[in-house]
Amino acid sequence: MSKNKRNSLICPKCHKLISSDEQRCPYCGLLSPGSRLKNISISRGFKKPDVIIKYIIYVNAGLYLLSLLLSPRQTGFSFNPLNLFSPEGKSLLVLGATGTLPIDRYHRWWTLLTANYLHGSILHIIFNMLAFYQLAPIIIREFGAYRMFIIYTLGGVGGFFISYLAGISFTIGASASVCGLMGAILYYGKARGGIYGKALFRQMGGWAISIFLFGFMIPNINNWGHAGGIIVGALVAFCLGYKEKYQEGFLQKSLAFFCLTATVLALSWAVFTGIFYRLAG
Numbered sequence: 001m002s003k004n005k006r007n008s009l010i011c012p013k014c015h016k017l018i019s020s021d022e023q024r025c026p027y028c029g030l031l032s033p034g035s036r037l038k039n040i041s042i043s044r045g046f047k048k049p050d051v052i053i054k055y056i057i058y059v060n061a062g063l064y065l066l067s068l069l070l071s072p073r074q075t076g077f078s079f080n081p082l083n084l085f086s087p088e089g090k091s092l093l094v095l096g097a098t099g100t101l102p103i104d105r106y107h108r109w110w111t112l113l114t115a116n117y118l119h120g121s122i123l124h125i126i127f128n129m130l131a132f133y134q135l136a137p138i139i140i141r142e143f144g145a146y147r148m149f150i151i152y153t154l155g156g157v158g159g160f161f162i163s164y165l166a167g168i169s170f171t172i173g174a175s176a177s178v179c180g181l182m183g184a185i186l187y188y189g190k191a192r193g194g195i196y197g198k199a200l201f202r203q204m205g206g207w208a209i210s211i212f213l214f215g216f217m218i219p220n221i222n223n224w225g226h227a228g229g230i231i232v233g234a235l236v237a238f239c240l241g242y243k244e245k246y247q248e249g250f251l252q253k254s255l256a257f258f259c260l261t262a263t264v265l266a267l268s269w270a271v272f273t274g275i276f277y278r279l280a281g
Helices: 041-047 049-069 089-096 100-106 111-117 122-142 145-165 175-192 192-219 221-239 248-281
Strands: 008-009 017-019
Touching: 017 100, 041 111, 041 221, 049 111, 049 145, 049 248, 089 248, 100 111, 100 221, 111 145, 111 248, 122 145, 145 175, 145 221, 145 248, 175 221, 192 221
Parallel strands: none
Antiparallel strands: 008 017
């Protein structure tokens, strides 16, 4: 390999071959294109939106299966389809369910993050993942993959924090994060306007109304988490901006990396302690 090739790299933003000594990409203007933060494999993973969507779904599915495996007395068959294949509450608790019980009694504040990846039945996870699978591509198209993950993470944490303040004792599910995506789309549709923006706003408004009506009709639905997710998602979207205003830069990528690191650490700790306590018990 020649010396020139050894001293070259692919710009993380425009994917042009440039010198590793460049302080700014001569093609797209990216500062410090040789920075390790800009070139780590995790960062490059956000360049493939379909991959990050699949990873989130896989993690949700994996933790759901683990919660079933850690439930010695699974409910299995139930005449109530909403409770079909439901893990035990104790298994969900040790794996990171949130609410006033885990936080006030056990001081497990990190469950505000882990609870977004736990589900209480087969229908629960199917509905949430289908909604996520439909909404995430819209967010990625208009905001970018980094901002999508930030909104998904902070929408879930914020939604569960508001439900904690409202006194919800025990709660799980990705719906708070999904509602965060809805809130971002509502903000985008209203801010952008035009035929396209208004259509998105009306569509998401219909989704929001349906979710709240469903929550009032079905017991044990955390409407506080849903409302909180929508509000926080809209606020995060407002603060971060969307592609037509600001392209994703160092700030968005750094915040996404922080959210990803916090998620991996919290979920790893939840899995470790969950398996330990269930085996020890």
